[in-house]
Each structure stands twice: as structure tokens, then as C-alpha cells.
Amino acid sequence: MIKTETQTLVAKGLVLPLMEEFYTIQGEGYHKGTAAYFIRVGGCDVGCHWCDVKESWNAETHPPTAVEHIVENAAKYSDTIVVTGGEPLTWNMEPLTSQLKAKGMQTHIETSGAYAVTGHWDWFCLSPKKMKLPVEQAYKVANELKVIVYNHHDFQFAEEQASKVGKDCILYLQPEWSKRDKMIPAIVDYVMEHPKWKVSLQTHKYLNIP
Numbered sequence: 001m002i003k004t005e006t007q008t009l010v011a012k013g014l015v016l017p018l019m020e021e022f023y024t025i026q027g028e029g030y031h032k033g034t035a036a037y038f039i040r041v042g043g044c045d046v047g048c049h050w051c052d053v054k055e056s057w058n059a060e061t062h063p064p065t066a067v068e069h070i071v072e073n074a075a076k077y078s079d080t081i082v083v084t085g086g087e088p089l090t091w092n093m094e095p096l097t098s099q100l101k102a103k104g105m106q107t108h109i110e111t112s113g114a115y116a117v118t119g120h121w122d123w124f125c126l127s128p129k130k131m132k133l134p135v136e137q138a139y140k141v142a143n144e145l146k147v148i149v150y151n152h153h154d155f156q157f158a159e160e161q162a163s164k165v166g167k168d169c170i171l172y173l174q175p176e177w178s179k180r181d182k183m184i185p186a187i188v189d190y191v192m193e194h195p196k197w198k199v200s201l202q203t204h205k206y207l208n209i210p
């Protein structure tokens with residue numbers, strides 16, 4: 001059990017359960033190929049059965065960490081920061097992103113959009129999940145929509161989600177990793193027939209980097 005004082009700081013977003021941080025290449029979506037420092041915040045109760053980072057789900061297993069320390073450290077590596085998780089919008093992202101912006105950093109988020117949008121984002125990647133759909137604000141602010149394709153029904157889900165984002169939002173279909181051999185050919189055909197979509201692959205997994 002986390003003690004009360006820490007819980008108060010977590011509620012304000014001044015302390016976050018930090019799972020890991022690493023400097024790597026953004027593997028997915030619009031910024032694929034760009035060096036970035038990743039901050040992975042623990043805690044998620046969306047429950048995707050194919051989630052590739054289930055160790056993130058239980059916030060209690062990740063050390064409560066002051067955002068000043070996170071920011072001070074991140075600044076040493078890159079001026080592009082990707083905040084991911086877990087589900088980062090489980091927490092109040094205002095203090096973390098304000099402090100990153102104060103140091104002149106570009107703030108990117110990877111989110112399911114399932115909770116209230118907090119924080120200041122230069123790039124908002126929305127990856128909606130059927131089990132807990134995004135809040136309305138998440139559709140409004142999304143710069144890219146990245147739908148994971150696990151089976152054929154996901155193309156229909158992708159179209160439903162695309163009808164909710166703004167007109168400048170860039171649309172991606174990304175194969176679920178364990179189903180990639182089966183779904184990549186289907187995604188290729190779909191994108192050629194519906195060219196408003198683009199393909200996104202988890203290129204970091206092919207490059208053998210984090």
C-alpha cells in the first residue's frame with residue numbers, strides 16, 4: 001500500500017509510478033524512425049488481451065517517482081519525449097508536460113484515450129480500444145489514429161473510429177504483433193483499396209531495439 005502523502009502527490013500528478021525510461025527510436029506511426037526518449041508510466045486497466053507490456057498494468061509494482069527527477073533525467077537524452085505506459089492518461093499529465101515544455105522539449109503521447117485528456121501535447125497518438133472507448137476530447141485532439149488489427153472485424157472498428165477524429169488526423173493500421181503474418185497481407189490489401197489509411201509496423205521489434 002502506498003502511503004497517504006505519496007497518494008496526494010500522485011493525485012496531483014507531481015509523482016508518477018515510473019516503470020522504465022529509455023532512449024530509442026520511435027518505432028511506430030507518424031514519427032517512426034525519429035530518436036526519442038521514452039517515459040513509460042505504470043498503471044492501466046483497459047485490459048487488451050494482446051497487450052505487449054502487461055507488466056505495466058499494476059501501478060503498485062512501479063516506484064512512485066517525482067516528475068522533477070523524470071524531467072531532469074530526460075533532458076540529458078533528447079528534446080523529443082514520448083510518454084507511454086501503461087495508460088498515461090490514468091494520471092494527471094499536467095505537471096510532467098508543463099515541466100517538459102518549460103525545458104523546450106517536444107511532448108508526444110501514446111494513449112488509448114480512455115481517460116480525461118490532461119497535459120500539453122505536441123503530438124497526440126490515439127490508439128482506441130474496444131473495451132474502453134476514447135473520451136470525446138481524445139478524438140478532437142488526436143494528430144494520428146493508430147488502430148491495432150488483430151482480426152478482420154478490426155477494419156470495421158477502424159472505420160468507426162476514423163469517423164470520430166478531425167479531418168487532418170493521420171490514419172494508421174498496425175498489425176497486432178502475434179498476428180502479423182496473417183494480418184499484414186490483409187492490411188496491405190485494405191490500404192490499397194482505402195488509401196486514406198497508411199500502414200504502421202512496430203519497426204523497433206524488427207530492429208531489435210527497445
Ligand SMILES: C[S@@+](CC[C@H](N)C(=O)[O-])C[C@H]1O[C@@H](n2cnc3c(N)ncnc32)[C@H](O)[C@@H]1O
Nearest residue numbers: 050051052085086087110111112127175176177
Ligand atoms: C503498450 S501501449 C501504451 C500506451 C496506451 N496504453 C495505448 O494503448 O495506446 C503503446 C502502443 O502499443 C500498441 N500495442 C500494444 N500491444 C500491441 C501488440 N501486441 N501489437 C501491436 N501493437 C500493440 C498500442 O495499441 C499502443 O499504440
Ligand SMILES: Nc1nc2[nH]cc(C(=O)O)c2c(=O)[nH]1
Nearest residue numbers: 025026027028084110204210
Ligand atoms: N521503439 C519503440 N517505439 C514505440 N512506439 C510506441 C511504443 C510504446 O510502447 O508506446 C514504443 C516502444 O515501446 N518502443
Ligand code: SF4
Nearest residue numbers: 044046047048051086
Ligand atoms: S491500453 Fe495500452 S497499455 Fe493498456 S492494455 Fe491496452 S495496449 Fe496495453
Ligand SMILES: [Mg+2]
Nearest residue numbers: 052053084210
Ligand atoms: Mg511498445
